[in-house]
Amino acid sequence: MGLIDFWLRLKVLYNYSRSVSSLYRVMRAPSMSPVKKAHKKRINKPYDTPTVPSTKIQIDVKYVPTCCLVGDLKGTKLYQYTVIDEASRLRYLAFFEEHSTYSSTKFLMECIKFFPFKIQCIQTDNGFEFTNRLVSEKKTLFEETLL
Structure with missing residues (x-):
């Protein structure tokens, strides 16, 4: 009513x-x-940030907007690959013209040369440039290089 x-x-x-x-x-x-039910307060688990360098690094890819490009780069498509070590916050980035597993593998090889320590763990966002595990059993070039 x-x-x-x-x-x-x-x-x-x-x-x-x-x-x-x-x-x-x-x-x-x-x-x-009417009396409203009290919501249970969600308690987030604390994130355990690594303290030893090389314990975990994170890799991500972002598209660079054309308005940010100047000079000879104007009009090209660029992708920024970024890697950061969680413990030391040491960062390395590079630009590639394609967003592919080949570019990701090439960037991984550059990261291995850049970091002064042996990388133990890599975290990604499970994008297609890194893995196909959500779609198929076949490993990408990036995954093969990691192995």
Whole structure:
């Protein structure tokens, strides 16, 4: 039953003389409103940031907008590959003209040369430039290089 129906029944049956808006205002009062269930507060697990360099590095790819390109690069499509070590925050980035598993593998080889330590763990966002595991069993060039 809606508010108007309720107001009409009150008016006909009990000779209610106030307006619909005043009925609404009275019904909105805390004593008339239904009791809401208290939401359980979500407690996030604390993230265990590595303290030893090379424990975990993260690789990500972003498209570089054309408005950010100047000079000879104007009009080309570029992708920025970024890698960062979680413990030391040491960062390396490179630009590639294609967004592929070949570019990712080439970037991985550059990362291995750049970092002064042996990389133990690599975290990615499971993009198609890194893996096909969500679609097929066949390993990408990037995954083969990691092995």
